[in-house]
Amino acid sequence: MTQHTPLWEVFVRARRGLSHTHVGSLHAPDAELALRNARDLYTRRQEGVSIWVVPAGAITASSPDEKDAFFDPAADKVYRHPTFYEVPDGVAHL
């Protein structure tokens, strides 16, 4: 068996105007082959107009274990949403 082939995460933009979305991963020795393999693997039915490949090792992920603590600071700030505010009757363009 040859040396371990790096893992890449694949992101596809389905149509102009949409953001790239994670679709899966694949193995390839370098970025160029990763792109070609991603085209063959994830866009066989015209699923995309643009592809990003990112070395899986380059992604740092938050851990689900810390979900509460990590995202807590945003939990008690309802005033960040416009629905928090009472608008007097009859006010227009607000």
Add this chain to the structure above:
Amino acid sequence: MYGNDFSAPDGAPDEAPGGLLGEVEAAEAELRAAAARGRRGGPAPDEDLAAYFAEVVDAEQKIEPRDWMPDAYRRTLIRQIAQHAHSEIIGMQPEGNWISRAPSLKRKAILLAKVQDEAGHGLYLYAAAETLGISRDELVQLLLDGRQKYSSIFNYPTLSWADVGAIGWLVDGAAIVNQVPLCRCSYGPYARAMIRVCKEESFHQRQGYEILHTLAHGTPEQQAMAQEAVDRWWYPSLAMFGPPDGDSTHSAQSMAWKIKRFSNDDLRQRFVDMCVQQAEILGLRIPDADLRWNEERQAYDYTQPDYDELMQVISGNGPCNRERMAHRRAAHADGSWVREAAAAYAAKRAGQKETVAA
């Protein structure tokens, strides 16, 4: 793309594949809805992890790669997803056998696209298995060493062109019935891979059905060839659903974990009920003299496949087991120079970049 190249024959049962495709769409919508329902975050520091896991699964939420999960759940999924991936890869062989002999350029292009899809399905599934902490190299090695299995069906030979049709209709049809419920599997990466696979799989089933329909309405020789293929593939296809419920070893736990949603026998029954009407429209006979509608059960009574034969094939004694494995091993060995060259080129390029940077 090729899925649009032909229309279903007149009066063909669009209903069944359409119905299953509808279920795939429903599973996808459910996946989104479950995500939108959300739930509280990760387990509290002093919370029982097993209870937390059970709560997520019971709430029809997905387990994701970095979530805590029982070791047995992880092992079960690795085994099942890997076996599924290996099946897609080995499954390229019986059909690949006919690419060079397809009767027209159109059929050849379609078959090429289908076999390429199978490779793609194998790769989606390997990627899903890898999220559970096993490497691709290990998975490939497990297959090559014969320590993990693949579906028994691919150990049967493809003797005529009609076999390509029978595989599409029966083998892919059975696979879809098996796989549609997996779109609802509790493990997120597997469920998402299965949604993708099932959508693509429906073209496979239809192209097979169309091949058989064309042959069944052709010359008497073509008709006989189609019937002969259905005669050979019917029972092995029924066996694809696995041993009867009483003998199935992993079922109960997998149901509790929501990896599996229906029992082997329920799925097998569903497949038989679908096929009867489809066979009528083909004008082909299902090789079962005891096949008849049971008013009370609202389902067809049918003859069970030979489970001793299934066990024989699973344990390596099917007509093509050795050939399939030998071919897979040779293909892997013959491809090693490509992997080595690509790695060497990548290393060289990386070296050049460093030199420039310095």
